[in-house]
Amino acid sequence: MKKSIKSLLFDVSQQDQINNSANPKLLRVLLSEQTTRLDFGYVATAYYHKGGWITISPDTYLQIKGSPERYLFKEAEGIALAPEKLNFESTKDYQFFSLYFEALPMGNLVFDMIENYLGTPNDFNYYGIELRLEDGVEVVS
């Protein structure tokens, strides 16, 4: 009988194709039977007055390469949902946040996170996030 795995954690922080100078930086992906969680870290910059702001569109989705199916956004922790904004107070602020989506299948896969299909550099679009089951570590519940 196949062993049932509750949650698998992937460290994707070293995947250059997604994190090359990205801000927020995608750090971890947690696959479970109920949800897919993506963990990000954002570091405010001097480009914006008082560090600017961040927000995430509730229309954001995940999509496996080569598949039309979309895995929809469920909830967020640590970031405001558009049109609300999380305003920073200084250019030295930082924010850790997590986004939850419908569960991706447990398997080797490459997927994108799309906030805006015709996105600008200001949108949080991440392409080619690669998960290999052998790299996943089971999380103790």
Next chain:
Amino acid sequence: MPTNKNAYQRYVVIDSMLRNKMRPYPTMQELIDACWERLHIETTLNTLEKDIKQMKMAVPDGFEAPISYDRYHRGYYYTDPDFMLGNLDLSADDIASIRESLALVQSIGAGRIDEKFSHAMQKVLATVAEVYEQPKKKQAAAYLQTMSAPPSRGFEHFELFAKACREQIAVSFVHYGYRKRKFTAVVLHPFLIKEFDNKWYLFGYSEKHGEVRHFGFDRIFSPLLLQKPFQRTDQTQTLEVLDNAYGVFPIPGAKKQRIKLGVSSLATHYFEAYPLHSSQILKKAADGSAILTFELFPTIELSRLILWHGRHVEVLSPKWFHQFTEDLKA
């Protein structure tokens, strides 16, 4: 969920009834009557059934009491006749000490530690028919006041980290470095939680760094326990440094060495009263000033402490540490 004060009192009554050899096999009604007689509280059948169930539960939730019902005698009894609740023999002094410790811990107000410790101590006191009165926050040990800092970020993970250290479980978390202004994903095989100056640190073998590292609780986000082989590490060196340092941030490359400080007569009073480390040796001059000698790993915290004292304390040797401390001013 912590058991309330009345429950502990009822446990004590139930225990004494079950151990009473003159009137063995008490019935449920007799237990209810005994609670009324001794505690002057109304107890229901349902409550006592729950109490017995709780007492039978394994430690730490219960007392592992071997309570059984005898159909022939129609009453309750201990299957192990030698069993007694807690089996402790506490003197009046012991009880007073426990009460004082509880007051101290509550005064310090270390959040969940305070809660867990009080709960455990209530169980101990219950076994000798002493029930600890939970003082109201403002009344807690009115004769005792300690510095109690507001809750710090990351302390909410204390129990998870303690479990990870105790049960040797690897932890994944996201770390934010204040200096480098960078987020990183870390997998740590932790073995020690250390508090210094009301700041908390987790020590362990970091897979990313390939060595023992420590991380401030305040910079750790979303820790998760991992199901993977635990990487045991030799803790000797870490413990050696921590035992022989003031703080948790040794200056890289600096070995344990003799450090001499020149201290004004005013500051000497404080160092006499509050030694900085067990290795401290104080040699006083006729004018009241002193030379302090330590055998320590130099740390950032020691340098900062020296600067905090201003003109009253200066590093005499080693020279490099004098310069290091001066450079921190910049």
